[in-house]
């Protein structure tokens with residue numbers, strides 16, 4: 001009997017402990033703290049899928065000229081001592097993934113894991129993101145923009161105007177970025193916008209693919225200077241063979257932006273990382289690893 005009472009007491013204690021823990025859980029979740037600011041900028045590259053393109057026709061490239069016709073889709077986070085910047089953020093919005101995770105497919109795009117769990121795995125939630133800026137408004141760069149509507153949006157006026165004009169954008173779904181309309185917004189009015197004021201994270205104007213297309217320059221302490229291309233180029237062969245995509249917003253502008261970027265790369269000594277470059281992307285470290 002004594003033993004029986006002891007067991008009962010233990011069970012009751014265990015139950016009370018479990019219930020107390022359960023009551024604490026929401027509090028523990030609410031107490032999320034972002035990771036400590038790094039001492040120098042860090043670049044995280046997340047896997048946001050692959051575009052299974054079958055040829056290079058839209059980019060004036062023949063299949064036999066290309067190392068790969070497929071395109072990588074990286075999602076990009078920069079953590080700086082003074083804040084964070086979310087850059088391009090995927091093609092398939094997290095809400096389109098099956099409950100409990102991936103994979104997901106949309107058109108010719110496949111993706112293994114949604115973005116926010118990948119961000120969470122390196123310690124960040126959307127509320128921790130200071131700035132949102134995207135190379136441009138096409139669908140494969142803005143899928144999760146609405147998740148960062150609470151951040152400050154850095155955008156060129158012509159790009160924002162086009163996103164909220166009545167004429168539909170052929171390669172983008174406004175339902176993925178419509179909340180940005182009411183976001184705290186800073187209109188970028190300089191060709192080189194210094195995000196944190198120390199020259200280490202610069203959004204550079206490169207119009208043509210879209211009216212307000214931009215690339216991202218990073219000066220990393222160990223890696224050195226790097227430019228993330230947005231869609232100024234899709235394939236490395238566009239650069240080596242001098243080809244332009246067929247359906248640019250303004251082809252002449254793209255050509256001029258490319259020429260200007262070559263001067264910038266020489267001046268800064270920066271490497272150019274073409275975001276969609278399938279083989280180039282495959283060689284890059286992915287989060288939770290980072291470049292610094």
Ligand SMILES: [Zn+2]
Pocket residue numbers: 138140141230231276
């Ligand atoms: Zn793209």
